[in-house]
Amino acid sequence: MPDTMLFAMEAALNGLTAGVMYALVALGFVLIFKASGIFNFSQGVMALFAALTLVGLQSGQVPFAHLINAIFGTRIHYFGWTLPTLVAIAGTVAVMVAFAWLVERYIFRHLVNQEPIILFMATIGLAYFLEGLGDVMWGAEVKRLDVGIPQGMSGTVDDLTFAWFGYGFYMDTLELWAALIAGVLVLSLILFSQYTKQGRALRAVADDHQAALSVGISLRFIWVLVWSMAGIVALVAGMMWGAKSGVQFSLSLIALKALPVLILGGFTSIPGAIVGGLIIGVGERLFDFFLGPIIGGATENWFAYMLALVFLLFRPQGLFGEKIIERV
Amino acid sequence: MLDTQPEGYVTADGRKIGGVLMEMKNITLRFGGVVAIKDISFDIREGEIRAIIGPNGAGKSSMLNVISGFYHPQEGEVWYKGERRPRMRPYEVARQGIARTFQNIALFEGMSVLDNIMTGRLNHMSAGFFKQALWWGPAAKEEAENREKVEKIIDFLEIQHIRKTPVRRLPYGLKKRVELARALSAEPSILLLDEPMAGMNVEEKEDMSRFILDVNDEFGSTIVLIEHDMGVVMDLSDRVVVMDYGKKIGDGSPGEVRNNEEVIKAYLGVSHD
Numbered sequence: 001m002p003d004t005m006l007f008a009m010e011a012a013l014n015g016l017t018a019g020v021m022y023a024l025v026a027l028g029f030v031l032i033f034k035a036s037g038i039f040n041f042s043q044g045v046m047a048l049f050a051a052l053t054l055v056g057l058q059s060g061q062v063p064f065a066h067l068i069n070a071i072f073g074t075r076i077h078y079f080g081w082t083l084p085t086l087v088a089i090a091g092t093v094a095v096m097v098a099f100a101w102l103v104e105r106y107i108f109r110h111l112v113n114q115e116p117i118i119l120f121m122a123t124i125g126l127a128y129f130l131e132g133l134g135d136v137m138w139g140a141e142v143k144r145l146d147v148g149i150p151q152g153m154s155g156t157v158d159d160l161t162f163a164w165f166g167y168g169f170y171m172d173t174l175e176l177w178a179a180l181i182a183g184v185l186v187l188s189l190i191l192f193s194q195y196t197k198q199g200r201a202l203r204a205v206a207d208d209h210q211a212a213l214s215v216g217i218s219l220r221f222i223w224v225l226v227w228s229m230a231g232i233v234a235l236v237a238g239m240m241w242g243a244k245s246g247v248q249f250s251l252s253l254i255a256l257k258a259l260p261v262l263i264l265g266g267f268t269s270i271p272g273a274i275v276g277g278l279i280i281g282v283g284e285r286l287f288d289f290f291l292g293p294i295i296g297g298a299t300e301n302w303f304a305y306m307l308a309l310v311f312l313l314f315r316p317q318g319l320f321g322e323k324i325i326e327r328v
Numbered sequence: 329m330l331d332t333q334p335e336g337y338v339t340a341d342g343r344k345i346g347g348v349l350m351e352m353k354n355i356t357l358r359f360g361g362v363v364a365i366k367d368i369s370f371d372i373r374e375g376e377i378r379a380i381i382g383p384n385g386a387g388k389s390s391m392l393n394v395i396s397g398f399y400h401p402q403e404g405e406v407w408y409k410g411e412r413r414p415r416m417r418p419y420e421v422a423r424q425g426i427a428r429t430f431q432n433i434a435l436f437e438g439m440s441v442l443d444n445i446m447t448g449r450l451n452h453m454s455a456g457f458f459k460q461a462l463w464w465g466p467a468a469k470e471e472a473e474n475r476e477k478v479e480k481i482i483d484f485l486e487i488q489h490i491r492k493t494p495v496r497r498l499p500y501g502l503k504k505r506v507e508l509a510r511a512l513s514a515e516p517s518i519l520l521l522d523e524p525m526a527g528m529n530v531e532e533k534e535d536m537s538r539f540i541l542d543v544n545d546e547f548g549s550t551i552v553l554i555e556h557d558m559g560v561v562m563d564l565s566d567r568v569v570v571m572d573y574g575k576k577i578g579d580g581s582p583g584e585v586r587n588n589e590e591v592i593k594a595y596l597g598v599s600h601d
Contacts (some may be wrong), residue, residue: 053482059443091338136534189450195471196467197450197471200447203436203443204436204439204447206438208435210398210434211430211435211436213418213419213422214396214418214422214428214434215422215427215448215510216419216422216423216514218417219419252390271517
């Protein structure tokens with residue numbers, strides 16, 4: 001097999017794992033958009049906040065330490081304990097569920113029946129608020145997040161591919177784990193929405209609010225539920241990205257990478273978010289591999305957005321989105 | 329005209345009508361300056377088919393929306409099962425056993441017929457959130473039991489052949505029937521039907537009438553229905569409320585209402601001979 005093909009395969013495989021990470025972020029958007037028609041601008045910041053909270057709980061940081069020290073003149077920063085990863089994750093999940101409840105109670109309950117653009121603006125405000133809150137609560141420095149997943153080159157993949165092709169592929173163990181975890185998460189989301197009472201209620205609300213009310217579904221409960229789910233998805237995304245490149249405030253920008261994924265997959269489709277993420281992941285790696293050297297490299301920065309533009313021209317509803325047909 | 333039927337009687341076709349299940353007392357509903365319902369009172373008795381008729385814009389659908397909690401009247405009281413009902417949200421009303429259909433059909437278009445009807449059973453499923461999520465033993469058993477009830481209703485309304493079809497693909501008449509099935513699957517104490525036969529052809533209307541009668545007969549459901557088609561209403565219902573411009577102008581058995589002069593004037597037209 002020629003070397004170029006092998007390198008391309010390696011690039012594509014790495015693209016797949018990167019694509020899973022994109023899909024993970026996009027998924028959070030889709031969940032909320034489907035159930036409530038809100039485009040949640042704060043999804044990226046939620047991932048950041050979840051990651052900050054996870055690190056904070058894990059390392060026993062005192063929340064609002066700087067604020068407390070500034071007011072009372074104390075010098076506390078750490079409780080002096082470290083929590084096991086699983087306990088810290090459970091704690092963060094609890095925080096995200098509480099956050100979902102607060103968002104419903106204090107923001108969206110007051111905005112029922114408003115125009116989508118108003119709801120969208122509210123989520124922009126929420127994004128800035130949450131970013132500030134994360135800063136005040138846990139501090140602004142870059143933190144290392146270790147959730148116990150090994151990092152660096154995967155020896156297994158290297159050995160396997162070397163045995164097959166005589167060339168060992170480089171793949172990051174962390175990204176393989178991330179792909180696996182994302183897969184499990186998506187599968188459980190699908191099973192949940194297809195086979196449980198709450199899942200059915202969720203789909204019902206996504207379909208028709210009025211009808212959902214008439215069969216006794218509380219919209220508020222469903223909103224809290226769906227924001228909690230988006231919060232948990234954000235936690236997983238924040239955890240994976242945070243473990244990869246440290247928990248820092250630029251983490252919230254991963255939301256931008258989710259936009260082209262959504263345009264490709266359609267805003268209302270969970271499978272769309274996954275397929276869209278994979279296409280973008282693989283597409284940008286292959287594009288960079290084949291055409292990058294010719295046009296000067298760094299194509300990964302813009303390829304996804306260009307692809308999204310092309311899609312907007314020819315298939316604005318995305319691959320799996322619902323085509324809106326006005327009946328005249 | 330006062331309503332003259334006594335409480336608790338047996339109809340000519342042998343159905344038992346019980347006591348008052350719901351009572352509307354002096355309901356007034358305004359939208360800004362527009363008065364949609366003006367001081368209307370009537371009652372609904374257990375096991376009866378109660379019709380609300382009137383010309384377009386008479387306030388019939390508004391009345392149904394008051395009963396189902398989608399609108400909140402500015403004045404008046406709703407009494408249900410002997411108690412005054414506080415201001416409630418639509419889903420809370422639904423949980424109290426009042427199911428409804430909509431004039432312009434509100435089904436979950438993307439879901440299958442079966443799933444649509446299963447949503448009607450949501451309030452009969454009690455297994456907690458986590459058990460549901462983990463598909464624990466009791467939750468699975470509960471799902472199976474509810475499924476059985478739904479299948480019975482599907483058989484009853486003769487929609488077996490479209491069980492797995494996404495609702496979006498169904499013709500209008502069948503959608504109406506699926507909506508009825510969903511409302512019925514909640515085993516409601518009161519079933520509210522908003523123009524169940526609107527837009528149907530003669531054959532579909534006959535089918536629907538038969539289903540409504542069968543539902544009342546078989547499940548003993550109390551039915552409140554709004555309908556334009558006078559013929560249908562007179563054949564189906566035990567008692568009729570007639571509305572015009574938000575006011576009640578008649579109330580009684582179909583025979584009484586038919587002979588009420590005010591009703592004839594407002595709704596059936598005055599003969600010019």
